[in-house]
Amino acid sequence: MRAGDRLPPLRIPVTRTLIVAGALASRDFQDVHHDPELARRKGAPDIFMNILTTNGLVGRYVTDHFGPAAVLRKVAIRLGAPNHPGDTMLLTGTVEEVAGDTAVVRVVGANGLGTHVTGTVTVTLPEAGA
Amino acid sequence: MREEQVGDELGARLKEYEGCPAAVAGTGKDPVNAPMIRHWCEALGDTNPAYTGPDAIAPPTMLQTWTMGGLSGHRGRTGAYQELLGLLDAAGCTAVVATDCEQEYLRPLRPGDEVTFDTVIEEVSGRRTTRLGTGYFVTTRTDVRVAGEPVATHRFRILKYAPVPRAPLPRRPRPVVNRDNAGFWRGVAEHRLLIQRCTACGTPRHPWLPGCNACGSPDWDTVEASGEGTVHSYVVLHHPPFPAFDPPYAVGLIELAEGVRMVSNVVGVPYDEVRIGLPVRLEFQRCDEELTVPVFRAVRR
Numbered sequence A: 001m002r003a004g005d006r007l008p009p010l011r012i013p014v015t016r017t018l019i020v021a022g023a024l025a026s027r028d029f030q031d032v033h034h035d036p037e038l039a040r041r042k043g044a045p046d047i048f049m050n051i052l053t054t055n056g057l058v059g060r061y062v063t064d065h066f067g068p069a070a071v072l073r074k075v076a077i078r079l080g081a082p083n084h085p086g087d088t089m090l091l092t093g094t095v096e097e098v099a100g101d102t103a104v105v106r107v108v109g110a111n112g113l114g115t116h117v118t119g120t121v122t123v124t125l126p127e128a129g130a
Numbered sequence B: 001m002r003e004e005q006v007g008d009e010l011g012a013r014l015k016e017y018e019g020c021p022a023a024v025a026g027t028g029k030d031p032v033n034a035p036m037i038r039h040w041c042e043a044l045g046d047t048n049p050a051y052t053g054p055d056a057i058a059p060p061t062m063l064q065t066w067t068m069g070g071l072s073g074h075r076g077r078t079g080a081y082q083e084l085l086g087l088l089d090a091a092g093c094t095a096v097v098a099t100d101c102e103q104e105y106l107r108p109l110r111p112g113d114e115v116t117f118d119t120v121i122e123e124v125s126g127r128r129t130t131r132l133g134t135g136y137f138v139t140t141r142t143d144v145r146v147a148g149e150p151v152a153t154h155r156f157r158i159l160k161y162a163p164v165p166r167a168p169l170p171r172r173p174r175p176v177v178n179r180d181n182a183g184f185w186r187g188v189a190e191h192r193l194l195i196q197r198c199t200a201c202g203t204p205r206h207p208w209l210p211g212c213n214a215c216g217s218p219d220w221d222t223v224e225a226s227g228e229g230t231v232h233s234y235v236v237l238h239h240p241p242f243p244a245f246d247p248p249y250a251v252g253l254i255e256l257a258e259g260v261r262m263v264s265n266v267v268g269v270p271y272d273e274v275r276i277g278l279p280v281r282l283e284f285q286r287c288d289e290e291l292t293v294p295v296f297r298a299v300r301r
């Protein structure tokens, strides 16, 4: 693992089911994450993914790549263009820095509207540093 | 986003809440538990074995789930935070959307852990205008503990805004369908991209024309495009904005594998990352009940 390494991209089909299941699994009952009519009244064209689901997908992207021994230390994300049903989000990642057994991975999730999420994930790999 | 500080009396009033606690000695509604972990992993498609079995940990990114108020509301929220939200509601900022989340995990959470938390209002922005509407960003920081021991910190930013109800988007302009190209649009309606081919000399052509540019023959048949292509050239449209379109966006001249070129949107990639040579694949985008158009999605390798 070296700075500059790229993680293979992960394609997430943004289905209505994923948006609603993610919102409920994270106990987020805001109507904009499950009720299209109320989402429109609040200025959105349709329901959209909640931040907890995006956060979870960013974490999953990094642990899918580094394996179950990888330990997440820090996840910091910022949301941009919303994830609406029918879109696809492509997660890409680059190792930004490595210090001992710990890496900082920069993650970007792009959808059809633009950039849904940018963030950094700090992850420790027990085997790598030994 | 742009700042509109002048005459922002509400903003000045909201600022006074910076540093105030938002939740004191809050408690999670459920201890960390395997069923909620399983639901989360199912929803997100996370198959990490670290989250199952006798030594399971909770997915670290699930942190906030353990402190969510849910449908029955929050425990431990302070008067100060309720007031802050109430002032925003009273000003018409009734809608909320989360924009930032920063979590630091000091140790993994495991089934049985009973979470407690304290939250402080770190920052309240001045009035901001966003695409969703005008409102204020509120940043909180939560310290999460188990049995008094710090396990994680969580910074969270929301935009609380006055919603502007969405007007229905104007419809995308209709293609001009005539005798020469009707077959093309019939194909698109069936999700098939048909390329005209001269039956005299075999030259493929696009857009559809009554005769062959190579040999002049009026006879033709069609081949269905495989859908593979690359960006031959492109432009990014910033201005002027057309109704039904949301600039900036990339319009590509796509070189299809069959050797013809066609103009369409390049999707699935930020407009400023479209490049000549970018591999793309055909897909059909349904614009409304009556219109479907072929577009090209970036393929990353």
Ligand SMILES: [Zn+2]
Pocket (backbone or CB within 6 Å): B198, B199, B200, B201, B202, B203, B212, B213, B214, B215, B216, B217
């Ligand atoms: Zn010909």
